[in-house]
Amino acid sequence: MISKRELSLKMREYHRYLGFFLAGIMAVYSISGIVLIFRDSDFLKIKTIETKTIAANLSTTEIAKPLGLRNLKVDKEENGTYYFKGGNYNSKTGEAEYTKAELPSILKNMTNFHKAKSGDPLFFMNIFFGASLLFFVISSFYMFLPKTSIFRKGMYFAAAGIVLTVILLFV
Structure with missing residues (x-):
């Protein structure tokens, strides 16, 4: 059976390499997400x-x-x-x-990729990316051992983030 320390180290390794692998697509999603906020205006168009x-x-x-x-x-x-x-x-x-x-061609392609539907040819990439983000959420809790002060501080930040998310969902 794998120890807590070994699990933590494995999660850190997977988190690190998946993060490097997805760096490009995360940039695309972040840029297109910001651009989509302004879709009702002529910003950048x-x-x-x-x-x-x-x-x-x-x-x-x-x-x-x-x-x-x-x-x-x-x-x-x-x-x-x-x-x-x-x-x-x-x-x-x-x-x-x-x-x-x-939008200019590259931004239009980025936003179309961001808004993919199940009928689009590469929709599985969006599912993979969403699952990877969920893995990042879970694996971030394995980055530090629970007895450390960094982990405890992280729990405060996680709790604050969850409270903020719940508030934003109901506003």
């Missing part, structure tokens, strides 16, 4: 003017989907032209001109 011809005579509620614009709200209508934030749509010709704001 590149604006381009798009011109697109869609079906004519669409109602104000029907023009958002073919343009790929969420939360489109028509501000005014004038002579068959609908004006909305960042663009317009001519209901007679079907021509729309609007400003589109997108």
Whole structure:
């Protein structure tokens, strides 16, 4: 049977090498997580003017989907032209001109990786990464022997972190 000391040393070793192995993906997740916080703004986004011809005579509620614009709200209508934030749509010709704001390619790929769903080809990588983070949580409690002062101080910080997490979950 493995002793507590040997288990602690093994957990430290696994923690260390898994941490080195996942350093790149942790950087991707941290950067994309920060960028996703600002997804409702134009922070870091590149604006381009798009011109697109869609079906004519669409109602104000029907023009958002073919343009790929969420939360489109028509501000005014004038002579068959609908004006909305960042663009317009001519209901007679079907021509729309609007400003589109997108993240640069690398940041877009990072955020798409961060938001992966079960239907995405690499979803198993997200599961592996999530499981690895859970291992980091558990293995961090094996980094120091329970009788040491560092471990006791760590328990205070862990308790404070858990309390903060519970508070944030219910706010």
